[in-house]
Amino acid sequence: MPDWLRLRRAEEPPVDAAQWTKCPKCGTMLYRRDLAAALFVCSTCEYHFRMHAFDRISGLVDGDFTESGADVLPGDPLAWVDKRPYPVKLEADRVKSHLTEGIVCGFGTIGGIAVALGVMDFNFRGGTMGTVVGERLALLFEEARKRRVPCIVFTASGGARMEEGMLALMQMAKITLAVRRFRDDGNFYCVVLTDPTTGGVSASFAFQADVIVSEPKAAIGFAGRRVIEQTIRQKLPDNFQTAEFLLERGAIDMVVKRAALRDTLLRLLDYAVGEPRVASHASRNGSAAR
Amino acid sequence: MPDWLRLRRAEEPPVDAAQWTKCPKCGTMLYRRDLAAALFVCSTCEYHFRMHAFDRISGLVDGDFTESGADVLPGDPLAWVDKRPYPVKLEADRVKSHLTEGIVCGFGTIGGIAVALGVMDFNFRGGTMGTVVGERLALLFEEARKRRVPCIVFTASGGARMEEGMLALMQMAKITLAVRRFRDDGNFYCVVLTDPTTGGVSASFAFQADVIVSEPKAAIGFAGRRVIEQTIRQKLPDNFQTAEFLLERGAIDMVVKRAALRDTLLRLLDYAVGEPRVASHASRNGSAAR
Amino acid sequence: MNVIVEREKGLLELERRIKELQVLFADQIPGSNVELSALVEKYGEIQREIFGTLTPWQRVHMARHPNRPLALDYIAALDAFDELHGDRHFRDDPAIVAGFAKFAGRRVMVIAQQKGRDVKEKVLRNFGMPSPEGYRKVQRLVALAEHLCLPIVTLIDTSGADPGIASEEHAQGESIAQSLYAFSTARTPIVATVIGEGGSGGALALAVADRVIMLEHSVYSVASPEGCAAILWGDSSKAEEAAEHLKLTSDDLVRFGIVDLAIPEPLGGAHRDAPGTIARVWETIGSLLDDLGRVERGALVEQRYEKYRKIGEFAVRRAGSADSP
Amino acid sequence: MNVIVEREKGLLELERRIKELQVLFADQIPGSNVELSALVEKYGEIQREIFGTLTPWQRVHMARHPNRPLALDYIAALDAFDELHGDRHFRDDPAIVAGFAKFAGRRVMVIAQQKGRDVKEKVLRNFGMPSPEGYRKVQRLVALAEHLCLPIVTLIDTSGADPGIASEEHAQGESIAQSLYAFSTARTPIVATVIGEGGSGGALALAVADRVIMLEHSVYSVASPEGCAAILWGDSSKAEEAAEHLKLTSDDLVRFGIVDLAIPEPLGGAHRDAPGTIARVWETIGSLLDDLGRVERGALVEQRYEKYRKIGEFAVRRAGSADSP
């Protein structure tokens, strides 16, 4: 276990309480350690559990991972109070998830290729996007642009975070600008959609990537399933807004099982950054005035 | 009547035989001179007759029109002979249409704005696109690019000309390259679709314009109506592949009656070239490497 | 039920009576009739009382007022307008009205959301909720405006993007994401104006701009108050409470630096003087375009980046401080 | 009925008998059996007679031979391939198979038309006739290849673009027009290979390239012979006559300068040695890519312009000559 992860793990509670996990799809009782070894995929029915950001990262990077933007922490710009004040909700999720916000960003290598990595985590406020998610992602894309390394983002989000109001919505624009600047310099951006990816995230950086991969059966859509059902007053088919449905409808590039995900990303990185890109992009821009 | 048109008209036969024209839609007998004054639109049912290229041009330009590419004339590259040799077919259509090929290209002004104009004519080989149509259009776009003037093309075509085989098909590519080079320099390209616009023309320069206008009820499509009916073994609805149908399906910008067409084009030209474009485009290209 | 319409009822009755009396006493010296003067004074009092300060929830209803000027009312006031249709692939979405326009000597591309006035038009325009095809028309016309170096003016008035089955099937998320992407570095000046409701991502898709302005009583929010209440509390009837929380008024948004300026409305709302309001909006847009026209295109895009880059409020943990925030 | 399959029948029978005899006389010295030698000689004679020269119509049928290697057979021979799906808007078209690929150390984007082998696959892939969504996937991936500086390899095998109602409703013409437009100035090397049928605009949509090559017995034509006969003579049964006229063979097209080179096929057609043919095709593509890789990107696009600019045969009326041509 690399140092960065050991430090991180030290903050987590002992796992005795969570030795066994029940598969929500088929009901199989899964031994926590086996489940982790299987990348949190049910051995009976292949249900893909939602993953903690650091579990994902540690399963992906070669060794070291340098977190970035970790010092960017949420404020309470709207002084929001409903049943509980917003800061109290935040603190509860910090304790529950052992995360400081809904995304972990940073730099590492995958198969020897340097990458920027952003991983959302549904355990923190349902992966909602507030100012911090926006700021950390913008910083990530800006730094990745400087370093000229490809960027991989895992999405998992219920949409914009209500408690930050319009400041949350504007993160869609902010991240878009950072993504565009990053891509306009000739860099490679790959997204992995995980369950669920909806609302403002689906309507911004989730669908601005060069290649869009999805985990199987992930729920992906703009409008929430309930909203649509209320609007049309009938139940939607089961496969509606699943990754497989989107693949058929042409919205995403591929659906990849978690067991094959790392190898797939490795190949994608190889296709994308194998060439001496710096030189060719320079010549490309130099003669754009033709 | 301007000189260029008087010269042109001199080649035409006396009009006594064609004093009266029957509207193919409502059957009204129309006096030829009235019909011409009404821009070849039936006064009873608004049926838009197919127009001769020079009638269109003379109704559009302020005065002078300098034809370009008129010296480019068809060969017989495939030495094609079926019922008649290809050169005999060409000669027959030259006599019938008083045209040297299926398109007339050139330069003039509309409302004082200098434009490049390409007008296809269904009377010559059904407006089919062979080498000459391709060459004349490529020359037109190249010259328009040099002069930095907007380009307006009227389409009317049954598709690629069989008798020139693959050389005809390749004109789609040739014109595309010329259109792209023209547009990439920041120039304005407007198409007016007229009845009919199908096959290779619909699949190239007809749908590469900044703005796509159509005359009412024009038949526009890639596959021929008969081909589709044979494939699906049923009759198609009447409005299928009409301009109005395409407008609803989002394929074209506007449907404009012939009576309003010149004014519409004038406004479009004004929107497009009113600004000092040369300067701004230069600065645009200069900083593209950002 | 629109709370503004309800509150207006008594006022409109008073207005009717004042007009009657004015006709009746038309031959008298203005102000000499005591009954009329009292009524006029009372009218002014009530008007100020009702409209002097509006709660966020009342502003939401002002933004949705049935007589509020809609995008096509603004477009009708232009010197010239030629609508451009379609996404070129699938459909023309009537919820988005866009095209070339001229006003006060300026050539621009106008891109607007139109809710519809009567029932028939509302249905035709899907109540101003754009489908993916609408947003793809937008992207096409942003590229066209850029190509022709035309400034872009957007008029925003939507409760949100269409949440229907077909829209999901046609990748609504992608269509909004790509609209944001298209505006983000378009090398031409962009002014976005919220004229009514600015609802969520469906509104933002037209609001990545160099200047974002709004009418005083327009609202612009991360979700509709009803939607927010449903999301947070599973109860859309708590919309009024949500409206209080969301900070969706022009005052709030100017304070947050999200909106550059608010255009005052007549007492009682834009519909009380539609032509005047519309003229003021175009005047404001025109003067902003003039300012932006003087900025070099590269700098313009750079400034747009900075404008959005700095939006957000967060804490930064200082180096050496404790691990918890 | 495929005329090549018909002509092959006797030959295949002969082949079977030769194999039987070879087994029977396996212990004899090769060539010592008179009957076998005679058969082998006869076999060679017939083979040369049947396949030594093929009429255009026979070539059409060779291009449509049920055992001819299809795009997926070529893709299966690559070192790596990851398919990319969808137009991002509406649908993934299985008639177009495209994605990242590696072969002999090269990274490329492969874009191919796949007709389908068995009935089920043929239906799935619409017999290799792409819909507008297919061509929009192509445009997206051309842009992606350009973005990543990956050379593009297209494999062409279609009787033409889909002529159905839905395709017309989704603007088939526009989708092909925009594909041509996308390839026209893509700043990356492009090699297009006609591996079977190159039918009309639906094929050309993948064939605006720096090098256009074809297998010896592939065909590439302005319209299918059947379509041409229907258009000109209202009788699609005159397809054989049309094939003679259309100049659709590799010899003709190399002569016209439309195709840069023809890759020889084994006697009897590509399917007689599919692995060998496929290897030769990739080798040829690889060496062309190596050549193109040495050209500066701006010059590449310039040369592509010139390549197509000069295609066409026409007369030019000399100045001062008579008015009639």
Ligand SMILES: [Zn+2]
């Ligand atoms: Zn399970």
Ligand SMILES: [Zn+2]
């Ligand atoms: Zn008539």
